[in-house]
Amino acid sequence: MLAMNSKDAFSMLKIIFILLLSQNFLNVYSFKPEPRGGHMATLSNDKLYFIGGSRPIPTTSSAWNITHQFGLSDEVFYLELSSSFTVDLPPFTDLSATSRVPFGCEKGTMVLGVYGIRMYLVGGVQQDMTTFGYNTTNSSLWIYIVNSQKWDIPGPGTAGIPLPRRRSTATTIDKNGVIYIFGGRVEVDTGSNVFTIFDDFFTFDTVLLRWTNMSSLPNLPYKRSHSTATLMPDGKIIYIGGVTQSIPGEPATRISMNEINIFDTIASVWSQKSALGIVDPRVGHTSVLAPDNRTIVILGGSQSYGLNQTTPYPVFVLLDISSEPFQYSYPQPSGESPPPLAFHTATLYQNYMIVGFGVADLLADLPQYLPADLLAHLPALNKSMNHRNNIQQL
Numbered sequence: 001m002l003a004m005n006s007k008d009a010f011s012m013l014k015i016i017f018i019l020l021l022s023q024n025f026l027n028v029y030s031f032k033p034e035p036r037g038g039h040m041a042t043l044s045n046d047k048l049y050f051i052g053g054s055r056p057i058p059t060t061s062s063a064w065n066i067t068h069q070f071g072l073s074d075e076v077f078y079l080e081l082s083s084s085f086t087v088d089l090p091p092f093t094d095l096s097a098t099s100r101v102p103f104g105c106e107k108g109t110m111v112l113g114v115y116g117i118r119m120y121l122v123g124g125v126q127q128d129m130t131t132f133g134y135n136t137t138n139s140s141l142w143i144y145i146v147n148s149q150k151w152d153i154p155g156p157g158t159a160g161i162p163l164p165r166r167r168s169t170a171t172t173i174d175k176n177g178v179i180y181i182f183g184g185r186v187e188v189d190t191g192s193n194v195f196t197i198f199d200d201f202f203t204f205d206t207v208l209l210r211w212t213n214m215s216s217l218p219n220l221p222y223k224r225s226h227s228t229a230t231l232m233p234d235g236k237i238i239y240i241g242g243v244t245q246s247i248p249g250e251p252a253t254r255i256s257m258n259e260i261n262i263f264d265t266i267a268s269v270w271s272q273k274s275a276l277g278i279v280d281p282r283v284g285h286t287s288v289l290a291p292d293n294r295t296i297v298i299l300g301g302s303q304s305y306g307l308n309q310t311t312p313y314p315v316f317v318l319l320d321i322s323s324e325p326f327q328y329s330y331p332q333p334s335g336e337s338p339p340p341l342a343f344h345t346a347t348l349y350q351n352y353m354i355v356g357f358g359v360a361d362l363l364a365d366l367p368q369y370l371p372a373d374l375l376a377h378l379p380a381l382n383k384s385m386n387h388r389n390n391i392q393q394l
């Protein structure tokens with residue numbers, strides 16, 4: 001068998017950013033989602049589903065005031081990827097008529113179950129859309145049934161003690177349908193008066209319907225929120241970035257990007273590795289495994305937290321995990337640079353990384369939501385991509 005050169009394999013990854021700035025395009029697809037950040041995205045059957053997120057309230061709206069500048073979304077919509085389309089007309093379909101989430105949501109994680117028919121929304125903010133109260137339901141896990149387009153909670157057969165609801169956890173699902181959830185935080189927007197970051201490690205087996213607290217395993221990483229969790233084909237989960245906290249109530253401090261934690265889901269063992277290179281610590285970034293299976297593509301994020309958000313550099317970073325120590329690199333992609341983004345989503349589809357929404361312009365006093373409705377990298381895109389020209393190709 002001819003082994004593919006990994007550089008070639010990586011060069012297949014293409015990232016194209018599409019900015020939809022034109023307000024007057026011929027709108028064949030009636031749904032044009034608003035800008036947002038902190039939303040969830042999951043791929044199922046050539047459809048990229050987007051859930052919730054935080055949307056800026058226009059300052060001209062009567063709902064706007066200084067403490068209420070962002071409103072959560074309960075929307076569900078998807079982007080059809082199976083056929084070609086042009087960047088002017090991304091084929092979004094709104095499912096909100098049947099599928100509204102029972103609360104406004106952000107900063108949870110959405111994963112696809114093994115049979116491709118259920119998506120699992122793990123933790124996150126749950127805000128009542130009318131009262132703006134933050135403890136809307138008692139379930140930390142909500143299930144979206146793709147065919148019926150309805151939401152449900154785990155049934156009475158569910159075993160084990162559920163993880164209490166937290167947000168900004170590091171969460172992924174393995175090929176057996178086991179969801180791994182590490183860390184996360186609670187604060188006012190998650191019903192807690194005391195800002196607390198956790199080091200709990202829980203699994204939820206979506207096949208056996210069983211919660212397990214795995215926090216007693218040796219070498220557990222210290223507490224953290226906003227780390228990314230990337231599953232490798234060999235069953236290892238790679239945790240990158242985020243913030244930690246010394247004691248509840250204290251401000252968060254940033255975790256070095258040179259410390260990488262790994263959980264081996266096969267051996268059930270934690271380990272720590274180091275990564276060489278100078279990369280600003282960050283939250284709100286994304287990590288996606290490239291098709292070469294040895295490069296993690298890290299994009300964007302915010303360097304600090306709260307309202308004082310600044311852009312972490314480099315914005316676009318690769319982590320080579322094929323040998324130790326791991327090694328960062330900062331290639332200069334061709335084309336115009338994308339805007340720095342945070343709280344966007346990045347999803348691998350074939351050889352494309354689809355980047356959705358996000359907060360841009362972090363240096364401004366308040367984060368601006370990108371006027372773009374979608375930043376995407378799409379296959380079979382027929383029209384010339386010179387539109388807005390934000391093409392990244394490696």
Ligand SMILES: *[C@@H]1O[C@H](CO)[C@@H](O)[C@H](O)[C@H]1NC(C)=O
Nearest residue numbers: 063064065066067068131132
């Ligand atoms: C801002 O709006 C929210 C939501 O309506 C309300 O709960 C809050 O009291 C308002 N704050 C101020 C300062 O008006």
Ligand SMILES: *[C@@H]1O[C@H](CO)[C@@H](O)[C@H](O)[C@H]1NC(C)=O
Nearest residue numbers: 128133134135136137138139
């Ligand atoms: C959550 O559970 C408590 C205790 O069982 C109950 O009183 C409360 O109404 C529940 N809240 C919601 C939103 O279901």
Ligand SMILES: *[C@@H]1O[C@H](CO)[C@@H](O)[C@H](O)[C@H]1NC(C)=O
Nearest residue numbers: 134135164165190191192193
């Ligand atoms: C929200 O729920 C959590 C977990 O049950 C509880 O600790 C907290 O007190 C609740 N907060 C409010 C404002 O009801």
Ligand SMILES: *[C@@H]1O[C@H](CO)[C@@H](O)[C@H](O)[C@H]1NC(C)=O
Nearest residue numbers: 163164200213214215216217
């Ligand atoms: C999980 O287990 C650990 C001990 O192994 C315990 O300290 C922790 O409180 C448990 N977490 C929850 C949320 O029950």
Ligand SMILES: *[C@@H]1O[C@H](CO)[C@@H](O)[C@H](O)[C@H]1NC(C)=O
Nearest residue numbers: 004006009233234291292293
């Ligand atoms: C990467 O891993 C996937 C899943 O195991 C496999 O299908 C694919 O062939 C691998 N790609 C390369 C370039 O090794």
Ligand SMILES: *[C@@H]1O[C@H](CO)[C@@H](O)[C@H](O)[C@H]1NC(C)=O
Nearest residue numbers: 303304305306307308309310
């Ligand atoms: C905001 O971040 C910048 C850069 O990290 C720092 O110099 C500044 O002191 C911070 N401001 C506040 C209010 O924390």
Ligand SMILES: *[C@@H]1O[C@H](CO)[C@@H](O)[C@H](O)[C@H]1NC(C)=O
Nearest residue numbers: 083084085380381382383384
């Ligand atoms: C655009 O797509 C059509 C249908 O798939 C194909 O026939 C045509 O060659 C494509 N055009 C370009 C420029 O790729």
